[in-house]
Amino acid sequence: MMSIAARAPFSALALAVAVxxxxxxxxxQPPPPPNDDLxxxxxxxxxxxxxxxxxxxATREAFEPYSQYNFGHTAWWRWTAPADGIYEWNSQAxxxxxxxxxxxxxxxxxxxxxxxxxxxxxxxGSSWVLVAEQTGSFxxxxxxxxxxxxxxxxxxxxxxxxxxxxxxxxxxTKSGLVAPPNNNFASRLALxxxxxxxxxxxxxxxxxxxxxxxxxxxLHRTLWWTWEAPGYGSAIIRKRSTGEPPAVGxxxxxxxxxxDIIASSATEFANECYRYPSANxxxxxxxxxxxxxxxxxxxxxQFLATLAELELNFLPAPANDTPAGALALEGFETSLTVANxxxxxxxxxxxxxxxxxxxxxxxxxxxxxxxxxxVTRSAPVHYQDPSYQPTSDTGSDAGFEExxxxxxxxxxxxxxxxxxxxxxxxxxxLFDQEYALPNQPNAPTRLVSxxxxxxxxxVDGGRDYWIxxxxxxxxxxxxxxxxxxxxxxxxxxFTNRIALPSESVRVQGRTFxATREATxxxxxxxxxxxxxxxxxxxxxxxxxxxxxxxxxxxxxxKFVVHRGDMASTQSxxxxxxxxxxVFNCAEGETVQIGVYALAGFGGNVEFTLTPVxxxxxxxxxIQNYWWGERSVQLQFPDNSGLSYVVDxxxxxxxxxPIFTNxxxxxxxxxLPSDPGKPAEFFRTRLQDAPxx
Numbered sequence: 001m002m003s004i005a006a007r008a009p010f011s012a013l014a015l016a017v018a019v020x021x022x023x024x025x026x027x028x029q030p031p032p033p034p035n036d037d038l039x040x041x042x043x044x045x046x047x048x049x050x051x052x053x054x055x056x057x058a059t060r061e062a063f064e065p066y067s068q069y070n071f072g073h074t075a076w077w078r079w080t081a082p083a084d085g086i087y088e089w090n091s092q093a094x095x096x097x098x099x100x101x102x103x104x105x106x107x108x109x110x111x112x113x114x115x116x117x118x119x120x121x122x123x124x125g126s127s128w129v130l131v132a133e134q135t136g137s138f139x140x141x142x143x144x145x146x147x148x149x150x151x152x153x154x155x156x157x158x159x160x161x162x163x164x165x166x167x168x169x170x171x172x173t174k175s176g177l178v179a180p181p182n183n184n185f186a187s188r189l190a191l192x193x194x195x196x197x198x199x200x201x202x203x204x205x206x207x208x209x210x211x212x213x214x215x216x217x218x219l220h221r222t223l224w225w226t227w228e229a230p231g232y233g234s235a236i237i238r239k240r241s242t243g244e245p246p247a248v249g250x251x252x253x254x255x256x257x258x259x260d261i262i263a264s265s266a267t268e269f270a271n272e273c274y275r276y277p278s279a280n281x282x283x284x285x286x287x288x289x290x291x292x293x294x295x296x297x298x299x300x301x302q303f304l305a306t307l308a309e310l311e312l313n314f315l316p317a318p319a320n321d322t323p324a325g326a327l328a329l330e331g332f333e334t335s336l337t338v339a340n341x342x343x344x345x346x347x348x349x350x351x352x353x354x355x356x357x358x359x360x361x362x363x364x365x366x367x368x369x370x371x372x373x374x375v376t377r378s379a380p381v382h383y384q385d386p387s388y389q390p391t392s393d394t395g396s397d398a399g400f401e402e403x404x405x406x407x408x409x410x411x412x413x414x415x416x417x418x419x420x421x422x423x424x425x426x427x428x429x430l431f432d433q434e435y436a437l438p439n440q441p442n443a444p445t446r447l448v449s450x451x452x453x454x455x456x457x458x459v460d461g462g463r464d465y466w467i468x469x470x471x472x473x474x475x476x477x478x479x480x481x482x483x484x485x486x487x488x489x490x491x492x493x494f495t496n497r498i499a500l501p502s503e504s505v506r507v508q509g510r511t512f513x514a515t516r517e518a519t520x521x522x523x524x525x526x527x528x529x530x531x532x533x534x535x536x537x538x539x540x541x542x543x544x545x546x547x548x549x550x551x552x553x554x555x556x557x558k559f560v561v562h563r564g565d566m567a568s569t570q571s572x573x574x575x576x577x578x579x580x581x582v583f584n585c586a587e588g589e590t591v592q593i594g595v596y597a598l599a600g601f602g603g604n605v606e607f608t609l610t611p612v613x614x615x616x617x618x619x620x621x622i623q624n625y626w627w628g629e630r631s632v633q634l635q636f637p638d639n640s641g642l643s644y645v646v647d648x649x650x651x652x653x654x655x656x657p658i659f660t661n662x663x664x665x666x667x668x669x670x671l672p673s674d675p676g677k678p679a680e681f682f683r684t685r686l687q688d689a690p691x692x
Contacts, residue, residue, distance in 0.1 A: 030165055032057045033075045038064065041076035041147060047087075047174040051077055055096070055152050056166040064149075065111065069119060069130060070099050071152040073166065078105075078147055081140035086175040086204060086221070088137040094169045097153040102138045105145045114138050114146075115219075117153070118301035121274060127412040129156035130274060136301070137175070139206050139220060148172075177204035180223060184208055188224030188294065194314040198225065200246055200297040203306035212259050214249035215266040217277035218298040225295040229287035232317040234342045237265075237295065238282035241309040244302055247279040248310070251294040259294060269415040278302070280417070286344045286358055287314065315342040318361055322346055323444055323466055326362035332369075332485045333380075339478040340426075340469050352429040352450045352470055360470040363481070369461040371487040372513040372601050375428045376454030380484035383512040384604050386491050386498055386534070391506035391608055424477030428455045429468040456601060459485070486513045489534050493517040494567060497535035497592070504541075504610045509534055511557055511595055511602030521567050523558070523596055530558065530596035535567070537592055538609060540585035545612035547582045547642075548593070553605035554578030555598075562592040582612055582642065614644045614684040620668065630675040634682065637666050643687035646671070652681055660687060 033053040035042040038061065044051065053075040060072035081087070091098045103111040115138035119130035132153040140146060152166060182189040183205055191198060200223050207220035229235060239245040247266050251259040263285040269278050277300050287293070299306070320327045321343050338361065345351070345358045352360075367373065374380040428451060431444035444466040449457035452472060459465060469481065491498045492514050500507065514532035516522075523530040540546060548559060555578045562571040573591075574581050577598070585591065595605050620633040634646075646669070647655040658671065673680055 030054050030057055032059060035075045035077065037061050038076050038147070041078040044077045044079040044148070044172075045082070047082055049079075049172055051148065051150065051170040051172065052168065053150065054165055054167045055150070056164050058152075060151075065101060065103075065113070067099065067101075067116075067151070069132070069154050069156075071154060073152045075150050075168075076147060077150075078145065081142055081144045081146060083142050083174065084140070084206070086137055086139055086177070086206065087172060088175055089135065089170055089172045091134045091168070091170050093171065094134075094167075096166050096168050097132055097134075097155060098168045098170065099132050099151045099153040100136055100170065101149040101151075103147045103149070105147050111147060114140075119276075120302060121276065121415060122156075124157060128271060128274060128415070131156060133301075137219070175204060179204045179206055182224050183222075185211065185224050185294070188226045191225050191227040191295070191312055194230060196227070196312045197240070198310055198312070200308045200310060201306065202246065202297065202299050202303070202308075205297075212249070212251065212261060212296070214247045214261070214264045214296060214298050215277060215300075218247050218266070218300055221299055223297045225297075227293050227295060227312065229289065229291040229293065230314060230316075231287070231289045232321060232344050232346075233287050233315050234284055234317075234344070235287050235293070235312060235314045236282055236284040237310055237312050239308060240311050241305075241307070243305050243308075244300075245279045245281050246303055246308045246310075247298045247300060248283045249296040249298070250283060250285050251296065253292065262293075267417055267419040270418050271413045271415050274415075275418070276302070276415075280420070288344070317342055317344050320361045320363065322349065323362045323364075324440075326364035326466055329363050329365040329467070329483055332487070333483065335480065335482045337478060338363075338469060338481045339476075340471055341476045341478070343476070350429075350431060350444055350447070350468070352427050352447070352468060355427055355470045355472070358470075358474055359476040360468050363467040363469070365465050365467060365483065367459040367461050367463055367465060367485060369485070369487045370515070371459060371461075371485050372456060373430070373459050373465075373483065373485045374454065374456050375430065375467055376482050377426050377479045378454070378482070380482050382484070383486055383510045384508050386489060386507075386509040386536075388498075388500055388505050388507045390501070390503055391610070422473040422475045424475040424479070425452055425472035426477075426479045427452055427470045427472050428481075429470070430455055430457050431466040431468065432463060458601075488513050488515055491534045491536065494519045494521070494533075494535045494592075494594070497537050500536050500538040500609070502539040502541045502588075504608070505538070506551070506606070506608045507536060507593075508552075508604075508606045509536075509595070510604050511553070511597035512604065514597065514602055521569065521594065523560070523569075525558070525598055530598065532597035532602045533594050534605075535592065535594050537590065540587060540589045540591065542611070543585065543587045545582055546585050547580050547608075547610055547612050548576070549580045549608045549610065550576065550578050551606040551608060553595070553603055553607075556600075556603055557605050558596040558598055559605075559607060560594045560596065562594070563589065564592070565590055567592040567594055580642075612642055612686070614686050617646075617682060617684055622673070623670075624675065628675060630673040632671050632673045632680075632682070633668055634671060635666065635668050636661075636684070644684050645687050647683050647685065649681045649683070650677060650679070655683065 036058050055073040058073035060074050099117040102115040118133045121128050122131045202221050205221040205223050250263040252262050254260045263283050265280040265283040319325050340359045340361045343359045343361045430448040434446035437443050449455045511532050514534050516531040520533050560575040561573050563573050564571050573583050615636040617634040620635050623631045645657050646659040648658050649655045
C-alpha cells in the first residue's frame with residue numbers, strides 16, 4: 001500500500017500542472033468586447049455598415065433582454081436611422097451563429113423591441129428544434145434612435161459551449177426597393193365586383209404611425225385595399241400562390257368612424273414544446289349591402305417570399321337567410337340536406353341562446369297534428385304504436401356503452417393550428433308566434449326549444465312553427481335536417497282506451513307524445529303530476545292469480561292496474577315501475593291498465609298479462625361424468641318473480657323438494673341425478689301451493 005508520503009510528490013505535480021494550464025487558458029482567452037454592456041454601446045452610422053465582435057468572453061447584464069435560445073454573450077451598438085425605409089441584416093458571413101434584436105430607444109432610455117431573429121421549426125430526427133434564421137429586417141424612420149443587440153445563438157443540433165474565441169459578423173443595409181402605391185391607408189387600392197384577384201408585394205411595404213395591427217407578432221409591413229359588398233352574404237379572401245400565406249385583416253367603420261377589425265387570418269401553430277405565429281390560408285366575414293371593408297395585408301417573420309397572389313370571392317346569402325324567406329316544410333316526416341354557409345344575421349333577427357346567430361337560415365312548418373316533433377341531423381327516433389298479440393312468456397333487454405380514451409400528442413408531435421375554425425356543429429331552434437309584430441303578422445316571436453345536433457318539443461296541431469339552423473361557435477357547413485312528428489297515441493285518452501282480448505296477451509305501445517286529458521285519473525310522483533298516460537281494458541279469461549310483467553319501459557314508466565269499468569285512485573289494485581305485479585281476478589272481471597311516463601316525453605312500453613303458474617321445465621341435456629356422477633340440465637321460463645319449488649321422485653308417488661327459486665327471466669338449472677337409478681322424475685309447483 002502506498003503511503004501518504006509517497007503520494008504527496010505526485011499530488012503536488014498535478015496541482016502545478018493544473019495551475020499552469022489555467023494560467024495559459026486565461027492568457028489565451030480574449031477580453032470581453034468594449035460594448036459588452038448597454039451603457040458602452042458602440043456608435044454605428046450610415047445606411048450600410050458591418051458589425052463585428054468577439055463574443056467568446058462577452059457577458060450579459062442582469063437587466064438585459066434575453067432569450068432562452070441564446071447563450072447570453074451579448075454586445076451592443078447604437079445607431080440613428082439616416083432615412084426612412086426598410087433595413088435588412090445578414091449574418092451568413094459570420095463564423096458563429098448569431099441572434100439579432102433591434103430596439104427603439106426613447107428619451108427615457110426605455111427599450112421597445114421592433115425586430116428579432118426568427119427561429120424556424122426544423123425536424124431533427126423524431127423531434128422538432130428551432131433554428132435561427134441568418135437574415136432579418138425592420139422598419140425605421142429618419143432620426144429614430146435604435147439599439148442593436150447581438151448574441152450567440154444556441155446550436156439545437158448538438159451540445160455547444162462558447163469557446164475561447166467566438167467572432168461574429170453582421171452586415172446591415174438599407175433596402176433599395178420603392179414602396180408600392182397602396183403602402184398607406186389613404187392611398188389604398190379599390191377591388192370591385194364579386195370576384196377579384198390581386199397581388200400583394202410586401203418586400204418594400206412599411207407601416208404608418210398608429211396604424212392598426214392584425215397581430216402583435218406581425219412585421220408591420222402593410223398594404224391596403226378597399227372593397228364594397230354588393231349585398232348580404234359572405235366574402236372570403238384566400239391565398240392562390242404556394243408557400244407561407246400572408247396575414248390578412250378585415251376592418252369596418254364603427255359608429256365612431258374608427259377602424260374595427262372584424263376578421264383576420266392570424267393564428268398560431270404549436271406542439272408541446274414550441275409555438276409560433278402564422279396565418280391561415282383564408283379569412284371569411286359576413287357582408288351587408290353597400291358595406292365598405294378595408295383589407296390590410298401584413299406578414300409574419302417566416303414569410304420570406306414577400307409576394308402573394310390572393311383572390312376575393314363574394315357569395316350571396318341564401319333565400320331563406322331571414323324568417324320572411326323561410327323554406328316551407330310539410331307533413332309528419334321530411335328529410336333534406338341544408339347548408340348555413342354564406343348566411344348572415346340581420347338586425348332584429350331572433351337567435352338561439354348562446355349562439356351568435358351570424359350563420360342562421362330559416363324553415364317554416366305547420367304541425368299537422370298534436371304531438372312531439374324531433375328536428376335532428378341524425379335519424380330521428382321512431383316509437384311504436386299500440387299493438388298486442390297472444391302470449392304466454394315475457395322477456396327483457398339490456399345494453400352497454402363503450403368509452404374510448406385516445407392518447408394525446410407527444411413533444412415531438414407535428415405543429416397544429418391553435419386557432420383553427422371550429423368544426424361545424426348544427427344548432428336547431430324551434431320558434432312560434434306568441435304575439436303579432438307590427439307589419440309582420442306572420443313571424444316568429446318566441447323560442448320553444450333548441451339543442452345541439454337535435455331538438456325535441458311538444459307542438460299543437462295546426463300551429464305555425466319556424467325552425468332556425470345556426471352553427472355552434474359561429475361555424476357553418478352542410479348537414480341533414482330530419483323532421484319527424486310523433487302524434488299522440490291512439491289510446492292517449494282513457495275514453496279511447498284499447499280493448500284487449502280476454503286471454504294471455506303481450507301488449508306494446510308508447511307513452512311518448514301522450515298527454516293528460518280531463519278524463520284521465522291524476523297521479524302524483526314526489527312533486528309533480530304524471531301528465532302522460534295511455535290506457536287499455538282487459539277481461540280476465542279465468543279466475544286465479546295473474547301477473548303484469550314489465551318487458552320494456554321499466555323504471556321510466558308507472559304501470560297501474562284498476563278493477564272495474566272506471567279508473568281512479570279508489571279502484572287501484574296495484575302499481576309497479578319494473579317489478580312483476582301479481583293480482584287476483586274472478587273470471588270475466590274487468591281490469592283497466594294505465595301506463596304513466598314518470599319524466600320527460602315518455603317512451604316505448606311493453607308488458608304481458610299471463611296467469612301465474614309454476615314454470616314448466618324443459619330437459620336440455622343429461623351429463624354423465626367419468627368419476628361416476630350424473631347431472632340433469634333443465635331450462636325454466638320466467639315465473640314473474642314468484643317462488644317455485646322443484647321436486648324429485650323415483651316412482652311419481654313420493655316427491656322430495658330439492659330446489660327453491662324465484663325467477664323473473666328464463667334460466668338453466670343443473671340438478672344432481674343418481675346414475676344408479678333407471679329413472680328419475682322432476683316437477684315444479686308454486687311455493688305457496690299445496691303439495692298434491
